[in-house]
Amino acid sequence: xxxxxxxxxxxxxxxxxxxxxxxxxxxxxxxxxxxxxxxxxxxxxxxxxxxxxxxxxxxxxxxxxxxxxxxxxxxxxxxxxxxxxxxxxxxxxxxxxxxxxxxxxxxxxxxxxxxxxxxxxxxxxxxxxxxxxxxxxxxxxxxxxxxxx
Numbered sequence: 001x002x003x004x005x006x007x008x009x010x011x012x013x014x015x016x017x018x019x020x021x022x023x024x025x026x027x028x029x030x031x032x033x034x035x036x037x038x039x040x041x042x043x044x045x046x047x048x049x050x051x052x053x054x055x056x057x058x059x060x061x062x063x064x065x066x067x068x069x070x071x072x073x074x075x076x077x078x079x080x081x082x083x084x085x086x087x088x089x090x091x092x093x094x095x096x097x098x099x100x101x102x103x104x105x106x107x108x109x110x111x112x113x114x115x116x117x118x119x120x121x122x123x124x125x126x127x128x129x130x131x132x133x134x135x136x137x138x139x140x141x142x143x144x145x146x147x148x149x
Contacts (some may be wrong), residue, residue, distance in 0.1 A: 025058040026149065028067070028120070029089035030079075033097035033134070037077035041066030048077045054089040054118040056148035071146035078119070088121040090129060090146035099139035103128030110139040121149050 016023045033053050038045040041063040051071075057079065061068035065081050101108040103125045115117075116139050119131035119141070129149065134139040143149070 021060040025060060026071075027056055027058050028069075029057070029148075030055040030083060031085035031087060031122075032083050035079055035083040037069070037071075037079055039077065039080045041068070045078065049075075052118060052134065054087060054120045056091055057084070057119065058091045059084075074084040084146070088149055089118055090121055090132075090141070090143075090148035091118040092116060092141075092145065093147045094145045097141060099131070099137070099141050101139060103140045105142075107140070111137060113141070118148075119146075124149075 030051055030053055031081065035051050035055070036047040037051060039048055039050050040046075049141050055071070057067075057069035059067045060070050060076070062081075063078075065134050066078050067081055067084060069079055070076050073095055092115050095115050096112050098109040099111050099113055101110055110140055113133075117133070119129075119133050121129050122138070123130040124143075125140075127143045129143050129146070130138065131141050
């Protein structure tokens, strides 16, 4: 095997390993009304930001009872494991999205949601998700406009 082929093989293997690592990350969601995302694994670490119920995160590392997490914008912090559960949830990644009465653009808009608003997923119909916010508001949202699930 020549030098160029070895470099190409190594690059391919490293790329595949990175992709598999990302694809196999476990996704959990906040199960309480408010969770603090901290700079390290413990309450003695600074609170970086707070998130609400159904906020989905990818688990990238575990340290004791703490998970290092990545959110939909790529921000990283730590959340205590008891604040997270396996809840199918999504977060709005577009500036403003319509939440509709039924799955399809021809149906009435019930309300709008801004970027960063999270929802529990109740049902899926093709590229549409029936969602419910922590305050009880529910409707259908177009899947490409959200992250998670």
